[in-house]
Amino acid sequence: MRCSVCGSKLRPLTTDLPFKVSEMTIVILKGLPVLQCDNCSEYLLEDLVMSRVEDILQRADTAAELEIIRYAA
Template sequence: MECVICKTGETRPCHVTVTLQREGVTLLIKDVPAEICDNCGEYYLSEAVTERVMQQAETAAGKNVELEILRFAA
């Protein structure tokens, strides 16, 4: 698909590291499947992947930690 940010790049399947922060908690999720722009590097997550990332984030937030590094779990 055409990148909606730069309007010139095309996306391709790849894996990214997603960083989320909320209320003093930083969460890194590695190896998240995404579509990444070959021009600007912007990435896009599917609805299903976004839902799973958010589930992992909620679980991590409940652990009362400052930093959590996880590998994406499908």
């Protein structure tokens, strides 16, 4: 697969990413599988992973300012 920004090759990587789910709440997903560009470091979430991320974020505790959740496929 190629990067939509620069056209370079994407490689699989596991990383931690923050998501802002409300005005006051940030969720950090740990161990998230992404595809990252070798050249510009842009990343892409595959459709199946993004669907799971959306499910996780919908269940996040919006009363908390920061929540850290381990991604499990």
